[in-house]
Amino acid sequence: MTKPDxxxxxxxxxxxxxxxxxxxxxxxxxFVGQRWEWSDEVARMHGYEPGSVVPTTELxxxxxxxxxxxxxxxxxxxxxHFGGSFSSRHRFIDTAGREHTVIVLADRMLDxxxxxxxxxxxxxxxxxxxxxxxRQALDDSLPELFEARAAIEQAKGxxxxxxxxxxxxxxxxLLWRSQQTNTKLxxxxxxxxxxxxxxxxxxxxxxxxxxxxxxxxxxxxxxxRDG
Amino acid sequence: MPLLxxxxxxRDVAVIVSAGGEIDSGTVDTLVTYLEAALEAASxxxxxxxxLELGDVTYFGSxxxxxxxxxxxxxxxxxxxxxxxxxxxxxxxxxxxxKLDNVLRPYQTVTDALGGSDGAQ
Numbered sequence: 001m002t003k004p005d006x007x008x009x010x011x012x013x014x015x016x017x018x019x020x021x022x023x024x025x026x027x028x029x030x031f032v033g034q035r036w037e038w039s040d041e042v043a044r045m046h047g048y049e050p051g052s053v054v055p056t057t058e059l060x061x062x063x064x065x066x067x068x069x070x071x072x073x074x075x076x077x078x079x080x081h082f083g084g085s086f087s088s089r090h091r092f093i094d095t096a097g098r099e100h101t102v103i104v105l106a107d108r109m110l111d112x113x114x115x116x117x118x119x120x121x122x123x124x125x126x127x128x129x130x131x132x133x134x135r136q137a138l139d140d141s142l143p144e145l146f147e148a149r150a151a152i153e154q155a156k157g158x159x160x161x162x163x164x165x166x167x168x169x170x171x172x173x174l175l176w177r178s179q180q181t182n183t184k185l186x187x188x189x190x191x192x193x194x195x196x197x198x199x200x201x202x203x204x205x206x207x208x209x210x211x212x213x214x215x216x217x218x219x220x221x222x223x224x225r226d227g
Numbered sequence: 228m229p230l231l232x233x234x235x236x237x238r239d240v241a242v243i244v245s246a247g248g249e250i251d252s253g254t255v256d257t258l259v260t261y262l263e264a265a266l267e268a269a270s271x272x273x274x275x276x277x278x279l280e281l282g283d284v285t286y287f288g289s290x291x292x293x294x295x296x297x298x299x300x301x302x303x304x305x306x307x308x309x310x311x312x313x314x315x316x317x318x319x320x321x322x323x324x325x326k327l328d329n330v331l332r333p334y335q336t337v338t339d340a341l342g343g344s345d346g347a348q
Contacts, residue, residue, distance in 0.1 A: 031289035031325060032296060057252060057290070074251045077288035080321035115326035 023125035024168050024175070028109060029076050030118035036060070041168065045102065045125050047095030063092040065099065072104055076119040079108050100125055122171070148186030155189035158196060162210045173214075181218035191217045230254050233261040235268070240341050241276035242269040247283030250291030258291065262298040269307045277302060278340045281313040292321055299331055310340040 025041030034057045040050035046063055053059060057073060064071040072090050091101050106121040152174065159170035174192075178185040195217060199209050231248040244265045250258055262279075269277040279295065281287070295311060302309035311333045313319055322328050334340040 031292060032327075034289065034293055061252065069253060070251060073290070074253075074288055077251070077290075077321075080287075080289060080292070080324060081317070113326060116324040 023123075024172050025123045025125075026121065026168065027123060028118060028120045029073065030109075031077075031080065032117065034073070039168070042123050045094065045100055045123060046092065047098075060092075063094070065091045065093060075104065076106055079106065079116065079119050124175075148189060151186060151189040151193055155192040158192060158210070159214075162207050177214060177218065183218035183221055187221040188218055191221045195220070231257055233258060235261060235265055237268060237272065239274075241274050241278050242272055243278045243280060243337065245280040245283065247285075249286035250284055250294070251286060251288045252290045255290035255294050259294050259297075262294060266298060266302055266305065266307055266309075269302070269309075270305050275307050276341070277307055277309045278337055279309060279311050280337055281311065281318045282315055284313070284315065284318050287318045287321055289321070292325065292327065295331065296327060310334055310343065312337050312340045 023041055023045060025039040025043075025045060027039065027042055028037040029035070036055035036057075038046075038055045043050045043053065043055075060071055060073055068091065072092070075090060090104050091099055093099055103124045104121065105124070106119045108116055109118040109120045111117045152171075155174055156167055156170040159173055160167060163170070163173075174185060174189060177183070178188050181188070192214065195213055199206060199213065229248065231246065231250060231254040233244065233246045236243045236245070242265050244261060246258060246261075248254070265277055265279075269275060277298075279298065281295075284291070299309045299311070301307075311322075311331045312335070313322075313333045314335045319328075319333065322331055322333060334343055
């Protein structure tokens, strides 16, 4: 049996390279030296051309929302006291004066000796891209993101290979599918990985077959697949 | 009630700076100003010892960690022994998880710090 039309329409969208309008960027922050690294996407969120500024504590302070006493750096300091990983909602003002609401997913960054040297993670910009309900859906899926890193990273790798995209775009697509189908990202990613061996290795068909897998995989979450 | 209060006390045996309250990116400039002045005072002091008492600190973020580390390193290059005193988890934990306790070697009490020397602990 072939899948009904909705999946086909979604496949067409994906094949037309309809990258979701979800902005995700990565960062690193070192506690000692208070040094930052931004991906190009995080620079753009703040209103800068990539590479045109060096992110510093002072620069971040200049983007602080006037109603907030602390800014994102103080939130990352949470890791100094409580360990683990965390996500938090945060807002800042870009160079054009627009308010952005982002979710910051932060994990610990350790050196070879196991010392906690900083934090690394993602900014997910929710500004103008989500209705409130969809924001809530994303919020709900956040705590599991770091619990399920292995499955998510493996699924990302598959997307990167098949679609020839970078890791961030792969993550965006997984998030997009998770939201659109109201399926937990962890379950979706694990199911993608579990089904990779159902794809026939025919390069001409691989992307199309993978499209179908990706766009229907949520229907099979929680079901056992017959060998 | 200010978020952060800092006091400097020049005694016969050392210059003692006590900080209480929250040290984050919003208040750290106040601490840094005091630490710079205290380093000046300690380098003119016969003991050349600066004790930094953090027992009443209620929030200690990476900005505070950097300020203290910066003070310690500047003291080392200026010939001033900077001795951190803290036994509260709020301060000890960030120093421990970053493994900066190998460098800062916090003392339990001001008395210990005054009796101690670099690397004694």
